[in-house]
Amino acid sequence: MRSDRQPTSYERLSHPLVREGGELRPASWEEALDRAAAAFTDSVRRHGANAFGMLSCARATNEMNFVAQKFTRVVVGTNNVDSCNRTCHAPSVAGLSAAFGSGGGTSSYSDVEDTDLIIVWGGNPRFAHPIFFQHVLKGVHKGARLYVVDPRRTSSAEWADRWLGLNVGTDIPLAHAIGREIIHAGLVNETFVQRGTTGFEEYRELVEPWTLAAAEAETGVPAEAIRELAHAYARAERAQLSWTLGITEHHNATDNVRALINLSLLTGHVGRPGSGLQPLRGQNNVQGGGDMGAIPDRLAGFQDILDPEVRGRFEKAWNTDIQPHKGKTLTQMFEAMDEGELKALYVIGENPVQSEPETLKTTRRLESLDHLVVQDILLTRTAELADIVLPASASWCESDGTFTNSERRVQLVRKALDPPPGARDDIHIICDLAQRMGHPWQYPSAEEVWDELRSLSPIHRGMTYARLEEHHGIQWPCYSEDTLEPGYLHARLWSADPVERGIPAPFGLVGHSPPVDLLDDDFPFRLTTGRRLDDYNTGVQTSGFSSPLRRGELLDISPEDAELLGVADGEIVRVSSRRGSVLVPASVTSSMRAGLVFMTFHFPDQVDTQLLTLDATDPIAGTAEYKAAAVRIEKVAQPAPDGEAVAAAT
Ligand SMILES: Nc1nc2c(c(=O)[nH]1)N[C@H]1C(S)=C(S)[C@@H](COP(=O)(O)OP(=O)(O)OC[C@H]3O[C@@H](n4cnc5c(=O)[nH]c(N)nc54)[C@H](O)[C@@H]3O)O[C@H]1N2
Ligand SMILES: Nc1nc2c(c(=O)[nH]1)N[C@H]1C(S)=C(S)[C@@H](COP(=O)(O)OP(=O)(O)OC[C@H]3O[C@@H](n4cnc5c(=O)[nH]c(N)nc54)[C@H](O)[C@@H]3O)O[C@H]1N2
Numbered sequence: 001m002r003s004d005r006q007p008t009s010y011e012r013l014s015h016p017l018v019r020e021g022g023e024l025r026p027a028s029w030e031e032a033l034d035r036a037a038a039a040f041t042d043s044v045r046r047h048g049a050n051a052f053g054m055l056s057c058a059r060a061t062n063e064m065n066f067v068a069q070k071f072t073r074v075v076v077g078t079n080n081v082d083s084c085n086r087t088c089h090a091p092s093v094a095g096l097s098a099a100f101g102s103g104g105g106t107s108s109y110s111d112v113e114d115t116d117l118i119i120v121w122g123g124n125p126r127f128a129h130p131i132f133f134q135h136v137l138k139g140v141h142k143g144a145r146l147y148v149v150d151p152r153r154t155s156s157a158e159w160a161d162r163w164l165g166l167n168v169g170t171d172i173p174l175a176h177a178i179g180r181e182i183i184h185a186g187l188v189n190e191t192f193v194q195r196g197t198t199g200f201e202e203y204r205e206l207v208e209p210w211t212l213a214a215a216e217a218e219t220g221v222p223a224e225a226i227r228e229l230a231h232a233y234a235r236a237e238r239a240q241l242s243w244t245l246g247i248t249e250h251h252n253a254t255d256n257v258r259a260l261i262n263l264s265l266l267t268g269h270v271g272r273p274g275s276g277l278q279p280l281r282g283q284n285n286v287q288g289g290g291d292m293g294a295i296p297d298r299l300a301g302f303q304d305i306l307d308p309e310v311r312g313r314f315e316k317a318w319n320t321d322i323q324p325h326k327g328k329t330l331t332q333m334f335e336a337m338d339e340g341e342l343k344a345l346y347v348i349g350e351n352p353v354q355s356e357p358e359t360l361k362t363t364r365r366l367e368s369l370d371h372l373v374v375q376d377i378l379l380t381r382t383a384e385l386a387d388i389v390l391p392a393s394a395s396w397c398e399s400d401g402t403f404t405n406s407e408r409r410v411q412l413v414r415k416a417l418d419p420p421p422g423a424r425d426d427i428h429i430i431c432d433l434a435q436r437m438g439h440p441w442q443y444p445s446a447e448e449v450w451d452e453l454r455s456l457s458p459i460h461r462g463m464t465y466a467r468l469e470e471h472h473g474i475q476w477p478c479y480s481e482d483t484l485e486p487g488y489l490h491a492r493l494w495s496a497d498p499v500e501r502g503i504p505a506p507f508g509l510v511g512h513s514p515p516v517d518l519l520d521d522d523f524p525f526r527l528t529t530g531r532r533l534d535d536y537n538t539g540v541q542t543s544g545f546s547s548p549l550r551r552g553e554l555l556d557i558s559p560e561d562a563e564l565l566g567v568a569d570g571e572i573v574r575v576s577s578r579r580g581s582v583l584v585p586a587s588v589t590s591s592m593r594a595g596l597v598f599m600t601f602h603f604p605d606q607v608d609t610q611l612l613t614l615d616a617t618d619p620i621a622g623t624a625e626y627k628a629a630a631v632r633i634e635k636v637a638q639p640a641p642d643g644e645a646v647a648a649a650t
């Protein structure tokens with residue numbers, strides 16, 4: 001049964017494609033670029049610049065992202081540029097900025113090795129961030145205690161001193177109960193709260209109803225375990241709190257992030273060596289893409305697009321006017337397609353047909369566009385809908401440039417392989433289009449792009465290529481060519497001098513809001529979605545290798561539920577949500593708690609998980625609630641060994 005569910009293998013694109021008579025056919029670069037430039041120019045003339053949108057590639061270099069957002073702002077003249085940061089860590093950026101004024105993680109990987117306690121909250125780094133997890137394990141070997149907060153007993157949880165298995169979407173009650181316990185036990189770090197924060201009194205009142213018993217009832221975590229974590233975190237000399245999508249892929253994700261940040265404010269576990277907050281970013285360069293300004297509300301260097309002084313500097317350098325308001329997020333671009341307000345989309349290295357929730361809606365929206373141009377290394381399902389497909393080189397091995405990781409470290413990469421004949425570097429392609437649209441851009445080397453960025457972004461100013469090479473990467477901020485800053489942020493909040501301290505960090509006054517897709521008799525199971533070690537996102541990049549480890553899509557289900565449903569390991573079940581249904585083999589595993597099931601989105605050509613997910617989104621960050629759908633599970637007729645279907649015994 002599983003063999004015919006083997007994932008599709010995608011071929012590298014080696015020449016441009018254009019649509020003619022409903023079909024994509026091979027075309028020369030000249031023809032494809034002429035058509036794409038004419039389409040964008042025509043769209044701007046007819047519908048204005050704000051009917052254009054760009055999705056920039058979080059897998060590609062900083063330099064490519066800088067040029068992509070510059071194309072959007074200068075050549076087209078809109079701020080509608082975004083990337084898959086929207087689908088993962090935009091809430092972390094929003095939450096951290098609201099608290100500290102900047103959206104990056106506050107500490108370094110080395111801080112995780114030299115600390116006393118590590119909390120991994122809503123993340124499975126053993127699978128999704130194995131390099132970070134190596135640092136965690138080094139910390140553990142040196143004596144740090146490890147706590148994992150996750151509805152599933154993940155392979156990361158296997159390494160933990162304690163696993164807190166909470167109900168999906170109950171992170172705020174859990175965090176508030178931890179906060180309340182810290183306050184009641186007299187474990188608040190008074191010095192830090194006084195110097196570095198505002199709003200403590202309101203926070204104290206807010207968390208007061210979340211007694212250990214109330215939190216146990218809502219979260220499913222035993223009161224004693226909540227108490228233990230509260231005391232361990234507050235008493236630790238140094239402590240790291242790291243989170244990922246279990247926190248951010250919810251309709252109230254920014255609130256979730258604020259609730260976790262509150263715990264660091266209460267205990268002073270921020271702004272010191274070994275103490276900090278680490279959202280682990282998803283794609284290899286999603287941190288860098290945002291830092292380069294490939295987001296609708298910030299210019300390069302995380303500078304506010306609403307600030308006239310900031311805009312003025314970029315306008316002068318680029319000899320253009322920049323619109324004085326935020327552009328559309330990825331989420332808003334898709335919504336604008338419904339209204340006919342977005343007419344042209346330029347997608348560089350994203351596969352939204354299979355990564356956005358509710359596949360049918362996404363496809364309908366993309367089909368409504370006048371012009372869809374896709375620039376990718378592979379012919380994805382999104383590229384199949386395009387009018388023009390432009391074959392790119394793969395940034396991580398076929399280009400020069402820099403990447404920025406989750407600890408804000410900018411690292412150089414050098415071209416190791418030649419792209420297939422016929423493919424072109426992403427920057428080269430964007431410049432080819434810009435030239436056709438009246439902007440004679442030339443960037444003969446990635447370093448020239450980088451030097452332009454350095455001239456505009458204070459936090460990158462001191463990072464020349466030579467220094468990046470010499471220091472094996474440099475963390476931002478790096479304000480000048482002869483200094484290096486400490487690897488952790490916000491030490492200022494500890495200062496006794498109010499001027500040096502600057503703006504204090506406010507407690508986030510956020511309330512609990514359960515998942516949007518409610519459980520009831522028809523849809524009694526909570527489906528959460530995420531990742532496995534051996535596959536990557538929508539599967540296109542991992543489609544090229546076959547391994548016995550790649551088992552195709554599975555529905556992880558607890559032994560108790562499997563028994564109730566009469567489903568054996570490997571049997572096919574129908575999983576239905578209020579939006580659609582799929583057939584998938586069950587995998588009975590004790591890592592799941594009763595009532596909870598899990599799927600990935602790695603095999604959408606075989607089992608389209610996005611038919612089940614819903615696009616309830618966080619109002620601040622625009623991220624969808626991929627982590628909480630309500631589903632029904634039914635046993636279906638099973639194929640007999642000879643291929644005949646046999647009636648299911650129920
Ligand atoms: N092997 C591999 N590595 C990857 C990727 C990949 O596809 N494959 N993708 C990359 C990308 S783009 C990203 S963004 C990262 C994502 O990295 P992670 O966020 O670590 O990965 P996920 O598996 O999506 O989700 C993490 C955990 O959230 C838990 N969770 C679900 N709901 C809740 C909840 O309500 N509360 C809490 N506390 N936890 C919950 C899930 O059980 C899951 O274990 O991984 C990156 N690394
Ligand atoms: N159900 C569910 N859905 C989810 C999630 C979930 O947890 N559950 N997670 C969400 C998250 S966190 C993310 S980040 C998104 C990911 O969503 P996407 O970013 O849409 O998915 P990927 O499969 O990572 O697609 C990456 C594309 O980039 C192309 N590419 C790679 N390198 C290059 C390059 O150098 N240049 C160019 N031009 N193209 C390149 C690849 O060929 C591929 O088509 O999915 C989201 N969707």
Ligand SMILES: [Mo]
Pocket residue numbers: 084087088089282283
């Ligand atoms: Mo992601």
